Amino acid sequence: MYLSTIGRSTAPTGKRPWAAVGANVVALGAVSMITDVSAEMVTAVLPLYLVIGLHLGPAAYGLVDGLYTGATAVLRLAGGYVADRTRRPKVVAQVGYALSAVAKLGLLAAGSAGVIGLVVAVDRTGKGLRTAPRDALITLSAAPEALGRAFGLHRAMDSFGAFLGPIAALAVLAASGQAFDAVFVASFCVAAVAVMVLMLFVRDHAPTAAPAPRAPLRELLGTPGVRRIAAAACLLGLTTVGDGFVYLLLQQRESLAVGWFPLLAVGTNLAYLLLAAPLGALADRVGRLPVVLGGYCALAAVYLLLFSPLGEWPLLVAALGLYGVFYAATDGVLIALAGPMLPEHLRTTGLALVQTGQALAYLLSSVLFGLTWQLWGAATATRGAAAGAVVATLATAVLLSRRTALSRRTAAR
Incomplete structure (x- = not known):
């Protein structure tokens, strides 16, 4: 029974439970939605381009895919620390969003894998800087008993942008005669709109506690609850091999035409979009930890389905649907679970620590999965990933x- 109380709200929510989410969360959701339209216009075709266009093997692709998320992980800590020290999380997030927007223009000059890697690194630097301050703003803008709903709403809006991005990319390609430069320019313009929305409509929320100390990690890691949530994030990050691998395996198994490949991401994002808010609300009622654990069970099921007897459209529907369940149950809910465990004056740095642990674990997971695929085959790699999950x-x-200080912090929520 204790498991179901982790991260569960015990405060009354009243007749309008969604009112506790707040307008600032909606504005941040709009920023993320527009940004994801821009990002997914580029990334929806990136795995296929690297593997087919540049002829990268599974091991090389695993390294690139891992670097895409993990290489700039330390910048999450930098962004979180600067936001806590300056008490201006919005400004730090704004710099990150702007940097990612500018990176889209760099793709116009990219003509090799090395240059593409550099541009992607700049884009990921922006994401690394903005993620923790943005999530900290959500925790500071919503009522504590509504954090699951707040992150669920934010992630639903975010996934709606991810749903629209590949469709927008296909539309731009069709209108421009398959000119990738047109996609990059359009992506930059959309990202610039997101930065403007952030500047105009998102209000900064400085923590009421004192500024962060000069050695924040020492204080954070000295707290048992923080150590456990960070360790759990690393463990869970090791089970995630990356969307590109899942979509490539589906494309190869079902012999899908290249033109259909971006729509695999659309299927996942549609499920994510529909489920993010309901699962966030469910997490507030029954406990955030059980919902997160259920999401990783769904991920294990996705891995097993990739080499199951199921095939054709039932496989695609089941795999992409469960993949969306995984994201809806874990992406925002894990942060909603972690947020109340962290001291307010180190909230952003603490969230960055959790996200950095996940990102570095993801880097290792992608490299190992790619190597295993190349040495022993995709079936062995995928079943090993399912067992690991x-x-x-x-x-x-x-x-x-475990009944420790963590329980005392979370049981009141």
């Missing part, structure tokens, strides 16, 4: 269910 889920349940 089950083990990490069980370990996380044990790690975060």
Whole structure:
């Protein structure tokens, strides 16, 4: 029974539970939605371009895919620390969004894998700087008992942008005669709109506590609850091999035409869009930890489906639907679970620590998955990932269910 109380709200929500989310969360959701339209216009075709266009093998692609998320992970800590020290999370987030927008123009000059890698690194630097301050703003803008709903709403709006991005890219390609430069320019313009929305409509929320100390990690890691949530994030990050691998395996198994490849991401994002807000609300009612653990069970099921007897459209519907369940149950809910465990004056740095642990674990996971695929085959790699997901889920349940200071912090929520 204790497991279901982790991260659960006990405060009354009243007749209008969504009112506790706040207008600032909606504005941040709009920023993320527009930004994701821009980002997914570029990234929806990137795995296929690298593997087919540049002829990268599974191991090389695993390294690129891992670097895409993990290489700038330390910048998440930098962004979180600067936001806590300056008490201006909006300004730090704004710099990150602007940097990612400018990076889209760099793709116009990219003609090799090396240059593309550099441009992607700049884009990911922007994401690394903005993610923790943005999530901290959400925790500071919503009522504590509504954090699951706040992150669910934000992630639903974010995933709606991710849903629209590949469709927008296909439309631009069709209108421009398959000119990728047109996609890059359009992506920059959309990203610039997101920066303007952030500047005009998002209000800054400085923590009421004192500014962060000069050695924030020492204080954070000295807190048992923080150590456990960070360790759990690393464990769970090791089970995630990346969307590109999942979509490439589906495309190869079902012999999908190249033109259909971007729509695989659309299927996942549609499920994510429909489920993010309901699962966030469910997490507030039954506990955030059980919802997160259920999401990673869905991820293990996705891995097993890739080499199951199921095929054709039932496989695509089941795999992409469960993949969307995984994202809806974990992406925002894990942050909603972690947020109340962190001291307010180190909220942004603490969230950055959790996200950095996940990102670095993801880097290792992608490299290992790519190597395993290349050496022993995709089936072995995928089944190993499924087994790892089950083990990490069980370990996380044990790690975060212990009756310690963590329980005292979260049981009141």
